[in-house]
């Protein structure tokens with residue numbers, strides 16, 4: 504039989520247009536610092552940290568060395584009923600950078616698992632306090648919380664859910680915060696804090712004592728970098744507190760310096776009860792996620808359990824395995840030693856200037872951003888998402904990796920980026936978008 508080693512046929516690719524990809528592949532073969540090399544030998548600048556994962560850049564030797572050393576010393580330990588030193592060390596290091604009393608860390612392998620774990624923690628917390636009827640979750644329109652059934656149920660984009668049946672019962676969605684009058688607002692908009700009152704409406708509709716938690720991305724990432732209006736998250740916090748509802752921040756994209764502080768909750772001055780993280784936790788190189796919970800929640804669940812019995816019947820075979828912890832510790836060392844969160848804060852204004860410099864391009868219909876996250880909306884083509892997909896390919900061919908969802912182009916460069924590299928990202932973007940604007944103009948005129 505002919506070898507199929509180089510066939511593109513057999514991988515069913517995630518969130519990918521499989522048929523088209525296999526006809527016109529976009530493959531990478533190398534990554535170093537801010538740059539990637541594709542299968543044609545061309546160099547691309549990475550404008551989105553892979554997938555918001557690599558704030559320290561690609562090919563970090565410190566992490567590779569730590570991973571190698573760990574594999575040669577202790578490669579695997581069962582995480583149920585056994586442990587190893589690095590998991591405790593990483594938990595302590597994370598506790599040091601999480602806000603408030605989010606002192607206890609539960610390890611997972613992805614953002615999706617972190618979200619589903621956070622939901623289970625919230626449910627068990629209420630049950631141990633005699634409030635087992637609190638099973639409802641409130642999420643938001645345009646939210647993305649991963650793809651497992653918990654997170655999928657929270658998803659605020661119907662297309663992500665429609666193929667998969669009814670999903671979890673008892674999830675409702677409050678309004679998103681992208682108001683038309685706030686278009687082109689840089690950072691937090693002045694108007695819109697009152698959108699938080701939609702949570703109060705749900706409380707009145709369903710009864711406060713049925714709601715376990717409200718789950719929020721501080722900046723809604725995947726569906727277009729929706730920065731919260733000024734005061735919005737504080738108001739959400741107040742409503743939760745008033746009604747005994749837990750507040751869960753999903754920091755899978757926002758965490759680890761993306762908004763200039765370790766976590767976006769710190770940037771917006773709001774501390775949740777539970778916080779999810781993943782992606783940049785290991786600088787993207789080993790799958791790992793985590794859930795940080797408050798002292799109150801950890802103790803409520805663990806203290807209520809039997810003296811020698813398992814208190815929380817949940818976990819993954821790879822929760823906090825040695826190699827992931829080694830990668831996480833090495834990544835945290837780099838972030839600290841190179842002051843990368845501070846660097847993100849410092850670079851943000853230059854970066855956002857460049858995002859906003861695209862405003863004059865006729866097909867750009869909105870721009871949003873904060874910290875090292877920026878997004879531009881493009882006037883849709885014949886069908887929603889069609890022009891966005893062409894732009895994704897054209898950016899790739901022009902030497903830039905950006906994230907495109909529907910007709911929104913998202914930028915989230917690594918924090919090691921130099922100013923001239925930010926210029927390079929936006930020079931390439933401008934050229935591609937201008938070509939599309941000209942074509943759209945020609946079509947409109949014709």
Ligand SMILES: Cc1ncc(COP(=O)(O)O)c(C=O)c1O
Nearest residue numbers: 613614615647648649753755756
């Ligand atoms: C806010 C948020 N939550 C959860 C997830 C899911 O993470 P993963 O793809 O690691 O499962 C993502 C992924 O982008 C995300 O942005």
